[in-house]
Amino acid sequence: MNKTAKIKKNHQFIKLRKLVIVSVLIGFLSAFLGISLKKITEYYEEIFFHQATVNPIFYVVFPVFGLSIIYFLRQYLFKKKENKGIKEVFESTQSKSKNLPNYKIPSHFINGLLTVIFGGSTGIEVSTVVATATIGSVAQQKENVFRQYKTELICAGVAAGVTALFSSPIAGILFAIEVISRKVTRAFIISNLIAVSIAFGLITILNEGPLFAVTITTWHLKAIPYFILLGILAGINSVYLTRCVLFFKGQFSKIETHYYKIILGSIVLSVSLFVFPQLYGEGYHAINGIFSNSAIPLTLTLTFTFIGILLLKPIVTSITLASGGDGGVFAPSLFIGAFLGLLLASVLNTFFNAQVIPLNFMVIGMAAVLSASIHAPFTAIFLVCGLTNDYTLFLPILVVCLISKYTAKMIYPHTVYTFLPSISK
Template sequence: MPNYAFRKIYPFVKYQKLIAVSLIIGFLAALLAVSLKKMTDHYEEVLSGQSQGNVLFIILFPFFGLSLIYILRQYLFKKKENKGIKEVFESTATGKGLPSYKIPSHFINGLITVSFGGSTGIEVSTVVSSAAIGSLAQEKEKFFKRYKTELICAGITAGITALFCTPFAGLLFAYEVVSKKAGKIFLLTNILAAAIAYGFILLIGEKPLFALNITQWHLRAAPWFAVLGVLCGINAVYLTKCVMFFKKQFLKIASNYYRILAGAAAISAMIFILPQLYGDGYHAIRENLLTANTITLTLPLAIVFFGILLLKPVITSITLSAGGDGGVFAPSIFIGAFLGLFVAVLLNTYFDAGVIPINFMVIGMAAMLSAGIHAPFTALFLICGLVGDYTLFLPVLIVCLISKYTAKAIYPYTVYSLSTNAK
């Protein structure tokens, strides 16, 4: 073929290949995300039910889970520790792709961590596994290497889309947190990956995790929404500081055996005190969403709220520091839900404010996530997708911005950015 003819058809061939690989990445990442979510939901529910009222299981489950992850890492996953989303940043910043074993590594370790009581979530496990699918695709043909970041982001976009039933959250997370730029190839690959992932979850009838029917919100609650945003910003910084503090402390423990033992003992003790801290905590959020609008604050309930807000960052940090897989997605959503509920019930009980607690739970989830990862638009669409309702779109948007900039004013880093930017 003459050179001029090849140059003429090259753009068509290029886009044809990118379209095909984006659709494949989107489907595989969505299949992975849904499979991990379904399996984790099932086994977490079964094992957390077994642990209720049985101190032996509360003691054994975290120790077994952390030990199993360590054994798998030593004998199956090349003795390489999972570093969470930092692995994605390192891959996009360098010429190296994510190794293919990161797909089963994060899938299996995320499943084990949450199912056996580790107080984190599968979101970051899904992100890294999905990113590895995109990375693997770009290694299959030399032409794709120049679009490595775009294909990695396509996997992430599809994974988040499938987890939270909203393509907007997937696209925005890939842009706000990972890529931070959106050229035409990014838009092409990621929109296609999001579309195929969203089509897949519609086909299988996947429902929002916290499906709600929110009918209204009151303008008079706006000042309290702003207060909640500030409180979420403060709590997000506390979570970030906890994660970094406990990681530093656990690194001082030379023996992996003692690290696992110390981590498991701490996790078991906190779950024994507050069973709501088991796993990702989504089961506890669901239960409280059902009764949120009828709760009256009592002293025992206030102690539970304080305990959750104080201990959730600690148990999450210890889970990650002791070898568990995951990140701050689920913990942020969990803390935000209970902080929002606490604020609303406090206002209604002692100030007769007449606010709607369920609204505060939803806004708290979004605001805490926004402050925790400095991605307000991701948090906005992700939580609206999570509840399957956009009635609170405007207040959620405003409070997400308040919480993000409150957190940044106190401390400019997130768990994701600190390890690469902080000195």
């Protein structure tokens, strides 16, 4: 081997070693951030939601208080800099000069937390994704050798963050591929595998269990036609969610005085929470509630409750985001999917004696609506299987996720992430 080839080989080895080291750091920091945000949010959301159920006046107080704090933090702590959500990650990966600034880490962490615990009808997932993407972005700016790995390191942070939230390293990597990068390089494989391994190792050490404790026993071939119907309905509901987000952001962007947005958003949110407390925050408490009572008989009151929730959830989510809240469509999609699945299963069993398993429809519905909302079916499959720690329904989830995605794309080709105007988040 000549001297030039030896130098080149040593240089490649040094680059690889540095990439491994930085991937370990990104994985640990992103997982730590994701786990911390999840735990703090769960703790305080439970406390505040309990207070609101005991004293309903807090359904009015919490939203206006939370949105006001976020507004003042953005004005004075973060120097009037707006959070644009995952769109910022796209802009950074598609530009050589544009990077995610450091303040995005505390900004999304704090604002995402405040939005959810004070009743904002969204989740912390997008806040986590942008904050962890920023960790990757900051890391790649530290050394010239990492400049060519910008997308890979940003995706490593995102993948580790998603892994920490949903206990699924496969979902973390697939989300980075399907939504952020859309291409795979050798550096991507190395950095992302290391980052999600560190993240999964950390949640294993901390003994993080699945978010939803459910027991799925089996599924039947006779339910396939009903699963197909669920996929179509999930696609339609996801388009409704997407169009609501884009519409209300467009309308609220016309309001020049920001505090008017807060007042209007708080009024809508407060009334909605008062009527349907299930819409409070991420809504995971409501999902766990219907998981526990999935066999309850369908009554007229219950039917109207489910329909009201399915119609209102996209609206209150959209208004939460449009009036200054921080979040995205991950948690709302899971919420809508669970309630849609239970409603469909209950209707089939009550009026058509279909004898389907409601629990299966709820789990599949969660994956289907998420798949259609973000156009990432494989992410949705492994994410929901990770949430329940059960792969019994893998095959029907795969089929239904593909149906829901392509149903949604046929009706409306965009997601809230891919819609071009700057009003999208």
